[in-house]
Amino acid sequence: MHTLPAPHRDPVAMSGVRESFPVALTRAIDRSGMSLEQLQRRLSVHEVKVSLSTLSYWRRGRTRPERPESLRAVTIIEEVLGLPPGYLISLLGPRKPRGRWASRSSAKSHEALWDGASALNPLLAELDDPGPGELTFLSVREQHFLDREGRDDRTVVHAVIRSEVDWRRTCVVLHRAEPTDLALPTVTALSGCALGQTRTHEPGRFLLSEILLDRVLRIGDTAAFSYEVRWHGSAASTRFVRAMRQCAREYLLEVVFHPEAVPTSCRQFRRESSRLPETDHGELHLGAYNSAHLLTHDEKSAIVGIRWSW
Structure with a gap:
């Protein structure tokens, strides 16, 4: 009783x-x-x-x-x-302003970012994926490391976000392995977050990870978190690509090469969607410590990245 x-x-x-x-x-x-x-x-x-x-x-x-x-x-x-x-x-309190923010948001669809992404919709429905405009990415910094064979090794991601709605606790990140990779990537939480549910789509080589923030956010609240992606490449890599549904206010990508595998040149590029060709945005300086970076502010292109030649 x-x-x-x-x-x-x-x-x-x-x-x-x-x-x-x-x-x-x-x-x-x-x-x-x-x-x-x-x-x-x-x-x-x-x-x-x-x-x-x-x-x-x-x-x-x-x-x-x-x-x-x-x-x-x-x-x-x-x-x-x-x-x-x-x-x-x-x-x-008041209802989440989903419709208002959806109408104002410039968020891209997953299909615009990834070939074959329509197969991800059932998996995304199982995760607490934010709706369009619910989160603003104020800052994203990525450091991508390659090993001595020129293979993708790991990526460390630092992000600062702001909630545009009440009761937001999660975000969902997608990572895609290359066809030649030995396995799908793995994600580990580093600070300010924990790893929630994960889903995989083997045919498309996708990993979907739910990031649990350190608290429930109300409108205007910010959160900072970081996580690491481990890759399982079997061949030398030639590019790193960031696809963003809603572009970060500031985005920094740094690619760090192993001293025994330094490329001959690095260039930055943009793409409006996965269906359109890349646009070259010039050569990047390869510094004394074997790294190159690009920095964007309020970038309009959905896809940005660095490619290199060996």
């Missing part, structure tokens, strides 16, 4: 502090002694269907109820958990 808090007892009046929706929901569930499975069954009695993963995401702040059927589920949860009517609903 579950012991519920006295009905209509106002948690705000008790604590003097207004909780966030995830915190209030978690505390109410913990006080009730129910598991998520038991709460789900209680909802089904009221002919409300909510998946366990959705309830878990609501508790952790990864997603929030917005659709009418989800909001009805919240009102039933309030009743089942003995909370004041409308209490959880009041903590949700």
Whole structure:
């Protein structure tokens, strides 16, 4: 038998502090002694269907109820958990401005960035992929390292983002192996984040990784994080490419060559989409420490990169 808090007892009046929706929901569930499975069954009695993963995401702040059927589920949860009517609903605040930001966003489709990307849509639907315009990439810095054989070795990515919506906790990054690579790349979180779910698409050589930020972001909040990609190349590489759905305000790419495998020249290029040819943007200086870099500000091209000759 579950012991519920006295009905209509106002948690705000008790604590003097207004909780966030995830915190209030978690505390109410913990006080009730129910598991998520038991709460789900209680909802089904009221002919409300909510998946366990959705309830878990609501508790952790990864997603929030917005659709009418989800909001009805919240009102039933309030009743089942003995909370004041409308209490959880009041903590949700205004709805995410998906439509407004989608109309203003210049985000490219995955199909514009990658050949064969339409096959990724079912996989992206399984991850908490931000909608167009939900995140602004203020800064992205990549250091790409090659080994002594000229093969892709690892890439370290540092990013600073700003949320344009409430309740954003994740972003999704895509990396693609070359056809000659021995395996798909692997991603490891370094700082300011953790690795969430991953999905792979072997025919297209894609790895999709969910990056869990260190907290739930509200509108205007920023987050800094870094992660590392390990490559499994079997042949000398000749380029590094960054494809961006929404271009970073500032993007820095540095390619670092091994002292025993230094190219004869490096050039930077741009592409408007994967369906259009590259545009050469000139030669890059190869420094004394065997690296070359490009820097962009508010770049309009969806694809930028460095290629080199041995």
